[in-house]
Amino acid sequence: MSLAPPLTPGTAFRQLEPEVPMDARAAVREQVAASRDRLVALSHRIHAHPELAFEEERAAAWCAEALDAAGFAVERGVGGLPTAFVARAGSGPLHLALCAEYDCLPGIGHACGHNLIAAIAVGAGIAAARVADDVGLTVSVVGTPAEERGGGKILLLECTRP
Numbered sequence: 001m002s003l004a005p006p007l008t009p010g011t012a013f014r015q016l017e018p019e020v021p022m023d024a025r026a027a028v029r030e031q032v033a034a035s036r037d038r039l040v041a042l043s044h045r046i047h048a049h050p051e052l053a054f055e056e057e058r059a060a061a062w063c064a065e066a067l068d069a070a071g072f073a074v075e076r077g078v079g080g081l082p083t084a085f086v087a088r089a090g091s092g093p094l095h096l097a098l099c100a101e102y103d104c105l106p107g108i109g110h111a112c113g114h115n116l117i118a119a120i121a122v123g124a125g126i127a128a129a130r131v132a133d134d135v136g137l138t139v140s141v142v143g144t145p146a147e148e149r150g151g152g153k154i155l156l157l158e159c160t161r162p
């Protein structure tokens with residue numbers, strides 16, 4: 001009878017990690033480091049220009065432009081929502097979708113951090129896209145308007161329903 005070795009701190013996560021080549025992991029880390037300053041600047045820019053639900057014209061454009069520049073195919077205004085977009089890279093069988101939120105709260109700006117959520121989604125997408133062909137990924141960054149009020153994601157789901 002074989003028993004799994006006891007879990008000790010630091011081993012549980014490793015045991016659950018899928019088999020990803022170390023060079024792919026290193027490439028992702030390298031990409032995140034290379035993008036860091038631009039991502040922080042994107043986050044600060046969105047924070048400094050808060051836009052309410054369905055009015056996130058600049059934030060959506062800045063995120064889409066960053067992904068476009070990184071080689072993503074970007075479709076703007078998806079679902080009839082002018083501030084929604086889908087940016088796609090890779091064509092692998094595992095589809096990774098990251099939601100970027102970028103609307104602010106009325107009266108208090110980006111108090112809940114959608115500027116961070118947007119920049120993190122863009123950065124994670126760019127890093128994942130770098131290894132998409134190596135590890136079999138399709139990467140989509142979905143720009144989702146109106147998280148604070150208005151249900152932007154619900155509208156996007158409804159428009160894609162067959």
Ligand SMILES: [Zn+2]
Binds near residue numbers: 112113114147148
């Ligand atoms: Zn929020």
